[in-house]
Amino acid sequence: MATFFRSAAFTSMIALAVVACGNAKGDDASAPTPATAATASDLIGHAKGSETAPLTVIEYASPTCSHCKHFYDDVMPTVEEKFIATGKVRFIFREFPLNDVDVIGYSIANCAGEDKFFDVLDDLFAHQEDVFASSKDGALKKLFLEIAARHGIADETALDACIADRTIRQTIADTMLSGEEFGVRATPTFIVNGKVKPADVDVSTGEAFEAYLNGQLENISK
DSSP, rough: HHHHOOOTTTTHHHHHHHHHHOOOOOOOOHHHHHHBBBBSSSSEEEEESSSTTTEEEEEEEEEHOOOOOOHIIIIIHHHIIITTTTSEEEEEEOOSSSSSHHHHHHHHHHOGGGGGGGHHHHHHHHHHHHHHHHHHHHHHHHHHHHHHHHTTTOSHHHHHHHHHHHHHHHHHHHHHGGGGGGGSSSSOOETTEEOOTTTOOOOHHHHHOOOOOOOHHHHHHH
C-alpha cells in the first residue's frame, strides 16, 4: 500500500478527477444526448430502495469528483426522501474511479461490508477536501486509516489487506467497465430505466432532479 501513498503522481491524479467530472449544472458530460438503451445487469453495484420500484436510477460516480459531492450534499437528500423512501425509485450506485485515490476509497467501502457501503461513501464525500489537502502534504495514509477505522477496519494491517484484495479490485474494475455500454467517460453519469440522462437536462438541484424523475414516472404511466 505504501507505493500508493508515496506516489508523486497523486496530485495530478486528483487534478484529473476534476477534469473528468461533469459540469456544474450536473449534466453528464460523457453521456450521448440521445438516450441510449441499456442492457447491463442491475445487480452490478450497490442498491437502495425497493426492488419493485417503477424507476431504477443508476449513478456512476467518483468520491473525488466535486460534482458528485454536490449531488450527494444537495440533491441526494431529495431523492432519498421523495423517491427511495416512498418506493418510487431503486437507486444503484456504481463505482467509476478516476484515480488510485478513488480505488482505495472504494476498497474500504467494499471491505466494510455491503451494509456499510453507503456509510463509507458518505464519509468519503464529507472529507473530500481533506483528501485533496492530504494528498499534497503526505498525510493521505493517515486520513484513510481514520476513515477505515470508523467503519470497522481496525488498523493498518487490515487496511493493507483490504487494498491488496484482488477480488475487490476486480469487482471495482468490472463495475467501472460496465459503464462502457453507456458511453460513460465522466462523473456523475445517470441512467434512468435503462437510458442515459441527456446532458442538456439540468439536475443540479433537488427540485430539478425531482422534476426530471417525476417526468420519467409520468412517461411510465402513459
